[in-house]
Amino acid sequence: MRRRRRPQEHENTERWLISYADFITLLFAFFVVMYAISSVNEGKYRVLSDTLVTAFGSPSRSLEPLQIGEEGLSGQPGIFDAGMRSTTPVGNLGQIADDFERVLQSLIEQDLIRITRDENWIEIEINTSLLYGSGSADLEPEALPILRRLAGILRQYPNPIQVEGFTDNVPIATMIYPSNWELSAARAASVVNLFTRTGVDPGRMVAVGYGEYRPIADNATAEGRRQNRRVVLVVSADERERRLLGGSNATGGGE
Numbered sequence: 001m002r003r004r005r006r007p008q009e010h011e012n013t014e015r016w017l018i019s020y021a022d023f024i025t026l027l028f029a030f031f032v033v034m035y036a037i038s039s040v041n042e043g044k045y046r047v048l049s050d051t052l053v054t055a056f057g058s059p060s061r062s063l064e065p066l067q068i069g070e071e072g073l074s075g076q077p078g079i080f081d082a083g084m085r086s087t088t089p090v091g092n093l094g095q096i097a098d099d100f101e102r103v104l105q106s107l108i109e110q111d112l113i114r115i116t117r118d119e120n121w122i123e124i125e126i127n128t129s130l131l132y133g134s135g136s137a138d139l140e141p142e143a144l145p146i147l148r149r150l151a152g153i154l155r156q157y158p159n160p161i162q163v164e165g166f167t168d169n170v171p172i173a174t175m176i177y178p179s180n181w182e183l184s185a186a187r188a189a190s191v192v193n194l195f196t197r198t199g200v201d202p203g204r205m206v207a208v209g210y211g212e213y214r215p216i217a218d219n220a221t222a223e224g225r226r227q228n229r230r231v232v233l234v235v236s237a238d239e240r241e242r243r244l245l246g247g248s249n250a251t252g253g254g255e
Contacts, residue, residue, distance in 0.1 A: 092158075092159055093119070093120075093121070093159070093235065093237060094117075095157075096122055096153060096157055096159065097117050097122050099153045100115050100122070100124060100150070100153060101115055103150075103153065104146070104149070104150075107130070107146070112126070112127050112129070112130055113125065113126050113127070113130075119237075120236065120237045121234055121235060121236045122234070122235045123232055123233070123234050123235075124150070124233040125230055125231075125232045126146075126230060126232070127226065127229065127230050128187065128229040128230055128231060129229070130142070130143055130146065131143040131147075131187070131191075131231060132187060135172055135174065135177070135183070137183060137186035137187045137189070138190070139190055139191075139194060144194070147194050147195070147198075148194075148198050150233070151194070151195045151198035151199065151200050152198070154195065154200050155198070155199045155200045155201070157235075158204070159204070159235050159236060159237065159238070160204050160205075160206075160235070160236045160238065161195075161205045161206075161233060161235055162205070162206050162233070162234040162236070163188045163191045163192050163195075163205065163206070163207050163208070163231065163233055163234075164208045164209075164210060164232040164233075164234065165184035165185060165186070165187040165189075165208070165209045165231055166184055166210050166214055166228060166229065166230050166232070167183055167211055167228065167229055168212060168219050168224075168225035168226075168228040168229050169212040169215070169228075170219075170225065179211065180211040180212045181209055181211040182209070183209075183211075184209035184211045184212075185207065185208070185209025186209070187209070187231055188207035188208055189207040191231055191233075192205050192206075212228070215228045216228060
């Protein structure tokens with residue numbers, strides 16, 4: 001009896017589809033990763049960049065007071081004498097206000113900076129036209145000497161510092177600043193970052209953004225909006241002191 005031959009198996013000519021499907025899957029994953037990398041959140045990248053600069057590029061923070069005639073961190077002559085400092089934060093407030101008024105006298109006369117005294121805090125209000133361009137939280141080159149002088153005073157004392165950002169009520173909606181909340185907070189943070197790099201203890205500071213919701217003037221006029229765009233430094237007597245901003249009679253809001 002003759003054996004039957006087995007039917008010859010047909011060669012699978014479609015095996016290439018498996019490799020092709022794997023290649024397409026990998027290619028898709030590659031483009032997803034590339035798209036994710038290209039879509040960087042610029043605001044978060046800026047915060048990360050500033051944090052790294054602060055961590056690795058900060059100058060050494062000296063606890064020694066600047067003497068008269070010595071060069072400070074800003075490259076300007078020091079304006080302090082060791083005998084001017086007080087060891088009690090509450091007692092420091094009057095001396096700090098005097099130092100600010102002496103250093104910033106010309107800007108105070110131009111109504112670009114206002115200094116308000118209280119027994120529990122000092123408020124230094126700076127109009128943002130001195131500090132930033134429109135819709136930006138990047139400090140202008142002209143603002144750096146002013147802020148470094150402020151830092152030169154503040155680093156001599158232990159008082160807590162709250163930096164507050166305010167805007168007018170003109171809406172903003174950009175990739176970096178979706179609203180005036182982000183813009184005001186970023187402006188306050190940029191001042192805190194500069195103070196940190198200039199030797200002020202970061203543990204003493206906090207940055208707060210109020211957006212357009214704490215106006216001090218009517219946003220219906222250009223002058224009112226100019227007044228509302230501001231950064232305020234609040235130097236408190238001690239950590240337990242809390243200052244609540246009062247309501248404003250003006251209507252409107254921030255930049």
